[in-house]
Amino acid sequence: MVIKKRAIIILVVILLTLTGLIGRLMQLQLVSTETFTNRDINLIEASVSQRTQELVIDQGRGRFIDRNKKALTHEYYPTLVLFPFLKNIDWPAEDVAEIVNISATTLKDEIQEAKKPVIVGGDRPIELTESQMNKINNLKIPGVFAVHRQYELDSDIAEHLIGLIRENKDLFEERYPEKTYLPRNTKLGITGLQSTFDEFLLPEGEAKLLYHVAGDGGPLFGIDVKYTAPANPYYPVAIQTTLDKELQLLAERVIEKNNLKKGGIVLLDVESNDLLAMVSKPDINSSNPFEDGTAQNQMIMPQFPGSVFKTVIAAAAIEHQQVSNDRMFNCDQDLYGEGPAEYPHGMLSFQNSFAKSCNYTFAAIAQELIQKDQNVIEQYSEMLGLLGPVGWNGDVFRFQDFKQLPNEYNGRIWTDEKDKHVAKAIAQTAIGQKDVRVTPLGIANMMSTIARGGSKKEVRTVSDVLYKNGTTLFSFSKQDMEGAKIAPYTASRLQELLRGVVTTGTGQRFADLPYKVAGKSGTAETGKKQGEVGLVNKWFAGYFPFENPKYALVVVDLEQPGSESVANTVFYDIVQGIYQIEQEKGTKTDD
Structure with a gap:
């Protein structure tokens, strides 16, 4: 009797096992062929894959x-x-x-x-x-x-x-x-x-x-x-x-050679306002790009501009006839006119103040301008194409308001309108500090605008979408920026000021380059420190050749001790490299 019961139990177990195996086989063969397990494994594809050898030609x-x-x-x-x-x-x-x-x-x-x-x-x-x-x-x-x-x-x-x-x-x-x-x-x-x-x-x-x-x-x-x-x-x-691969690789090599840790470059074609090269540092950490922020493109993010922003104050002063050739400024005084300047320059004209980057001059001019028009600084920032967004924007098929650079940040001048009534806040704003933030792309656009004589254009990064056979699916036309712009006379005066920076001012290092350069230097305090040393943003922004502008270039070295900045060296090397490339192209053309 006991043996019979055991035999029945064993048969039942065998039957249940076979039933389970048959059920599992039915699941594999008939039911879950395309969604096996919670990972949705396609068993048919997997089976075919086991019996197939393939070479992918194009993903x-x-x-x-x-x-x-x-x-x-x-x-x-x-x-x-x-x-x-x-x-x-x-x-x-x-x-x-x-x-x-x-x-x-x-x-x-x-x-x-x-x-x-x-x-x-x-x-x-x-x-x-x-x-x-x-x-x-x-x-x-x-x-x-x-x-x-x-x-x-x-x-x-x-x-x-x-x-x-x-x-x-x-x-x-x-x-x-x-x-x-x-x-x-x-x-x-x-x-x-x-x-x-x-x-x-x-x-x-x-x-x-x-x-x-x-x-x-x-x-x-x-x-x-x-x-x-x-x-x-x-x-x-x-x-x-719109990138030029040769110029892009040049910029990347120069930045690597000079070990620029954070910051980058923007290079524009002055005539078309197309982006020719853009490099942002640090490099993207491909394993974890968002956790450490390396995926951020520093060239379209707002930064402290420092004295590069004096270009805006200069433009407003020229158009408002706020300065004359014989007016002199006491550049032995500090920003607020309350004590001695850290770098005294004596009595300087408006033009020499710009070349030497005298803080007192531009603080004083800004005070006078704001007394006449409280919105003057942001107005001229817009007129120069600085604040942004400056990237191409328009309709593309069913995409309305399509932005080629959708993550581009806007610039800003003030965060509190009350600061327009505070003398020290105006002074700090005039030299690109306090709440002023602009993108390197915006500054490059400003330099390109001045080089063209005041004509504002949107920055293109893509010109066409092409079918596989090379025909055009869609073209992005060159577009002017909307809004008021500076007068040609103002642009001409700004060109002279920017050239003076290189011939007699803070940019004299670039005087021996094969191209004549016009530009503006900038050093902005960031409020951050490395030990006891304050970290600054170092800039040089300009265009070249001066007589027939072709390139607008901005270099920024972010959050570095001022003594360790490589911004000027990077700018110098890129201009030199572009000249060599142009010479080689000319030689090949002659051949």
């Missing part, structure tokens, strides 16, 4: 190029692909070898140990000509392909401006609920232009070569290789930026 996301169509994020190279089943069959390796100018033995060695498709040349693939590609593909050898394959560039270029891409399933569902045909782990732009132009850049799908294999790695259904790609021949698109 499908759009790319960024510079104004000359040079790659900034990834490039397409014509490469030779060999599939591993070739080692088990006879194929005319000699014919392929003759076309690519390498030995047949070398070709065969490439696949001897291969278990997956290989790029001939490995990390340094041989680069084919279009003629070589056509000859190889015309041979129609199974498992031998000449294709344009996508490669990421070895280093990040303009990383803060172009931005980051990441997988984020929640963000994907929030941003693109209607794009159910794309996997939820599709990479999205999360900062910079990658984020701004994300909807243009989204992939339609990958392009790849694939074939099915048996357990031993041999072909499962013969030696046919399948090419799969999105059906839309116009994608992926290319975002053509």
Whole structure:
């Protein structure tokens, strides 16, 4: 009786186990084929993947190029692909070898140990000509392909401006609920232009070569290789930026060489007001960019400008006829006229006060201006194109009020209107301290505006969105900035003042450059300290060549001990580097 009960129990256990196994098998085969476990594993795709070898040719996301169509994020190279089943069959390796100018033995060695498709040349693939590609593909050898394959560039270029891409399933569902045909782990732009132009850049799908294999790695259904790609021949698109890759790389090299830790540069084309180069430091910590703030682009964030801001006071003084050639200022006095100046200069004219950056002169002028018009400082900041936002803004298809730089901060002059009645607050504001904050991009725009004679323009960072075949999907036209502007006479006087800084003032270091430079220096107290040493923002902002302005350049070294600042050195080296590049281009043109 006991034996019978035990037998029944064992049979029941076996039956339950078999039922559970059958149920599990049904779940795997019929029920949860596409959403297995809480990680939503697609078992069908996983099964196919186990039997498939593939080589991704193009991940499908759009790319960024510079104004000359040079790659900034990834490039397409014509490469030779060999599939591993070739080692088990006879194929005319000699014919392929003759076309690519390498030995047949070398070709065969490439696949001897291969278990997956290989790029001939490995990390340094041989680069084919279009003629070589056509000859190889015309041979129609199974498992031998000449294709344009996508490669990421070895280093990040303009990383803060172009931005980051990441997988984020929640963000994907929030941003693109209607794009159910794309996997939820599709990479999205999360900062910079990658984020701004994300909807243009989204992939339609990958392009790849694939074939099915048996357990031993041999072909499962013969030696046919399948090419799969999105059906839309116009994608992926290319975002053509206004950057000049050569100038961008120059700026990045100069900043690295001089070890600028925090800050950066902005370089504009004066005529078009297009952005040619932008570098922000510190570098992005790709493993944790938001936790430590390294993803922030310092060039579009508000900073203390220091004496660079005196340019605004000068413009207002000129237009309000507040200064004359014979008026002198006592530059032995401090900012408030209450004691001796830290750097006494004696009695100076308005022009020499600007060149020597006399604080007392501009505090006194600002007091007089505000007595006549309390809004004069912010008005002239706007007229010079300083406050921002200064980036391109307009309508793009269904996107109204599309901003190329959506995270660009506005500048500000006052936080409390009552300060306009406080003499010391006005004095501090006049020299770019107190509550004054402006972006380096805004200062570059101001210098570009002055260099053009007062004409204000929005800063473009992207000129076109191009289809895969190179035709235009959308063009961003050059746009003037709205609002009042300074008179041409005022711009001409400001040009003279800025040139005087280099010939007789605080910018004399730049007097021996091959280009004549006009500009303004600035040192702003930040209120921060390193031990007992106060940290400052050091600036030099200007344009060149003086007679025929082509470039506007701003360099800022943020929160550094003044004695350790490299701002002037970086400015000097970039101007020198641009001159050398221009000379080389001229030599090539002559040749």
